[in-house]
Amino acid sequence: DWTMAAYRETKVAEIRQQVGEGRVICGLSGGVDSSVAAILIHEAIGDQLTCVFVDHGLLRLNEREQVETLFRDHYNIPLVVVDAEERFMAGLDGVTDPEKKRKFIGAEFIAVFEEEANKLGGADFLAQGTLYPDVIESVSFTGGPSVTIKSHHNVGGLPERMNMKLVEPLRELFKDEVRELGRELGLNDQFVGRHPFPGPGLAIRIPGEVTKERCDILRKADAIYLDEIRKAGLYDAIWQAFAVLLPVKTVGVMGDHRTYDSVCGLRAVTSTDGMTADVYPFDAAFLTSCATRIVNEVQGINRVVYDYTSKPPGTIEWE
Numbered sequence: 001d002w003t004m005a006a007y008r009e010t011k012v013a014e015i016r017q018q019v020g021e022g023r024v025i026c027g028l029s030g031g032v033d034s035s036v037a038a039i040l041i042h043e044a045i046g047d048q049l050t051c052v053f054v055d056h057g058l059l060r061l062n063e064r065e066q067v068e069t070l071f072r073d074h075y076n077i078p079l080v081v082v083d084a085e086e087r088f089m090a091g092l093d094g095v096t097d098p099e100k101k102r103k104f105i106g107a108e109f110i111a112v113f114e115e116e117a118n119k120l121g122g123a124d125f126l127a128q129g130t131l132y133p134d135v136i137e138s139v140s141f142t143g144g145p146s147v148t149i150k151s152h153h154n155v156g157g158l159p160e161r162m163n164m165k166l167v168e169p170l171r172e173l174f175k176d177e178v179r180e181l182g183r184e185l186g187l188n189d190q191f192v193g194r195h196p197f198p199g200p201g202l203a204i205r206i207p208g209e210v211t212k213e214r215c216d217i218l219r220k221a222d223a224i225y226l227d228e229i230r231k232a233g234l235y236d237a238i239w240q241a242f243a244v245l246l247p248v249k250t251v252g253v254m255g256d257h258r259t260y261d262s263v264c265g266l267r268a269v270t271s272t273d274g275m276t277a278d279v280y281p282f283d284a285a286f287l288t289s290c291a292t293r294i295v296n297e298v299q300g301i302n303r304v305v306y307d308y309t310s311k312p313p314g315t316i317e318w319e
């Protein structure tokens, strides 16, 4: 598509202009946006870019390995993987308020970036895969002119706190355009078609206290749900699908045992930009088989519910 080819060229020139001889570090989240931003920036300035992927212990199953393979083996882009699970879990200890989780995770990300930048001998720029809807939603939302619904961790307030300037080459784009740009840059359909994943990761899909144990339980349930969605051929028809782990225990029965375990919620929505969303209308039989598999295969979950709330009034993520 000539439009995206032209956009790519324009942005490459702009990035070169902005960065000059400077050093850039780019935070990778494992998602499409930061990956596309990194690949575009690498095309512009080569090894002046180093990517930093923070494994905060809040990632999906196998996500870290997938990012390592893509960047190191496929694109040969310098990548530092930071194992930060312990410090994130320690910081989240006892935190149940959604905004406190988000603010801690955002601040800790910046702290990790700054440490890594220092180790690399300093960076002049921080690159992020911020999109247009991220910019809008952190400022306000349809609920009122100046109401912050959620603090998206990768937007706002950073330059004052940091020595690094921001490089955000996707700031004017919507998700579908980022995917098109990703394809233009040679990413395969499977990768660019991945569902969005929020920076704060599984922390905002575990209402209440976040622990490693709860993250492990959620990772398993989420992987089963997505596996079922892929097998049913529904993945690409859905904007985002994921499991949440509720801080509620209910009574169940397995064989001749009483169980007393957590409730897992399933969410799936259609959307074009994440700003509004409709519930995906699965067949009852599909949801029943997901519930059966999750309860049978994931220790710690004995009940599964489906979220029927559109956005608005719900949001896509639960926190």
Ligand code: XMP
Pocket (backbone or CB within 6 Å): 150, 151, 152, 153, 154, 196, 197, 198, 199, 200, 240, 274, 275, 311, 314, 315, 316, 317, 318, 319
């Ligand atoms: P909500 O939950 O606000 O989500 O309806 C809208 C879209 O944004 C994603 N999301 C985030 N993405 N950092 C991100 O990079 C964040 O802090 C964040 N919070 C929500 C969410 O997954 C959905 O696609």
